[in-house]
Amino acid sequence: MNGTPSARTLVEICLEDVGGARAAAEGGADALEVCAGLAEGGTTPTLGFVLHCVEEAPDLEVRVLVRARGGDFVHSPQEVDVMAADIEAVRATVPPTAPVGFVIGTLAADGSVDVDAARRLVAACGDAPVSFHKAFDSVPDKRSALGLLADLGVTRVLTSGGDGPAVDHLPLLADLVRRGGEDVRIAVGGGVRTHNVARIVAETGAREVHLRALGRVPSSGAVRAVGYDHGDRSVTSAAVVAEVVEALR
Numbered sequence: 001m002n003g004t005p006s007a008r009t010l011v012e013i014c015l016e017d018v019g020g021a022r023a024a025a026e027g028g029a030d031a032l033e034v035c036a037g038l039a040e041g042g043t044t045p046t047l048g049f050v051l052h053c054v055e056e057a058p059d060l061e062v063r064v065l066v067r068a069r070g071g072d073f074v075h076s077p078q079e080v081d082v083m084a085a086d087i088e089a090v091r092a093t094v095p096p097t098a099p100v101g102f103v104i105g106t107l108a109a110d111g112s113v114d115v116d117a118a119r120r121l122v123a124a125c126g127d128a129p130v131s132f133h134k135a136f137d138s139v140p141d142k143r144s145a146l147g148l149l150a151d152l153g154v155t156r157v158l159t160s161g162g163d164g165p166a167v168d169h170l171p172l173l174a175d176l177v178r179r180g181g182e183d184v185r186i187a188v189g190g191g192v193r194t195h196n197v198a199r200i201v202a203e204t205g206a207r208e209v210h211l212r213a214l215g216r217v218p219s220s221g222a223v224r225a226v227g228y229d230h231g232d233r234s235v236t237s238a239a240v241v242a243e244v245v246e247a248l249r
Helices: 020-027 047-056 077-093 115-124 134-138 142-152 170-180 197-204 238-247
Strands: 010-015 031-034 061-065 100-104 130-132 156-159 185-189 208-211 214-218 232-236
Touching: 010 020, 010 185, 010 238, 020 031, 020 047, 020 232, 020 238, 031 047, 047 061, 047 077, 077 100, 077 115, 100 115, 115 130, 115 142, 134 156, 142 156, 142 170, 156 170, 170 185, 170 197, 185 197, 197 208, 197 238, 214 238, 232 238
Parallel strands: 010 031, 010 208, 031 061, 061 100, 100 130, 130 156, 156 185, 185 208
Antiparallel strands: 214 232
């Protein structure tokens, strides 16, 4: 066993709903990954939503996902231009004291890290902390990639260790946690739930976990929006966050 569950394990909540940042904070989360388009794996959120989350959860680190579109992680030069501009716009707009970081991920066609694109995006982040998102799961040689990302200035990697949920890759995740050490913090995400989070942390030594904390609320309107409204919608649940935090004590 590589570690034991503890309150010091950081809990990051991935969200796209207005009001979700406050719910995550009330549940005891430590950080937020702020996104849009989670049905497509996450895309860059609007600037207004980023500002909303910073205001609603001022004590939490807000990590802004930067991804120009859904689909693969092989980005054209124009898409990299857009992502760099999005990073610069956030940095120019959020209060300078706000704890805001960025989450990026760019791959070459062979699945390796696109070094030039990653270097440009890290440079756009300035002194803000940079995470590499679950594009890392597709990298063939994850151990070598970890050292490369450290050299590029990435300080955190979000990964399930490969295809499928994190519980399918616990030995590799434990190895990545050891290799990353203090230079590249491994955040384990992918199928992390209340019933398995303690096991994941115990068997990998992960110091951070990442998950959505989903709840459902009924639709607000008396008349259903045809084609778009199925009678309810997903939101971030403070209760689910609290259950995960409690499971790690």
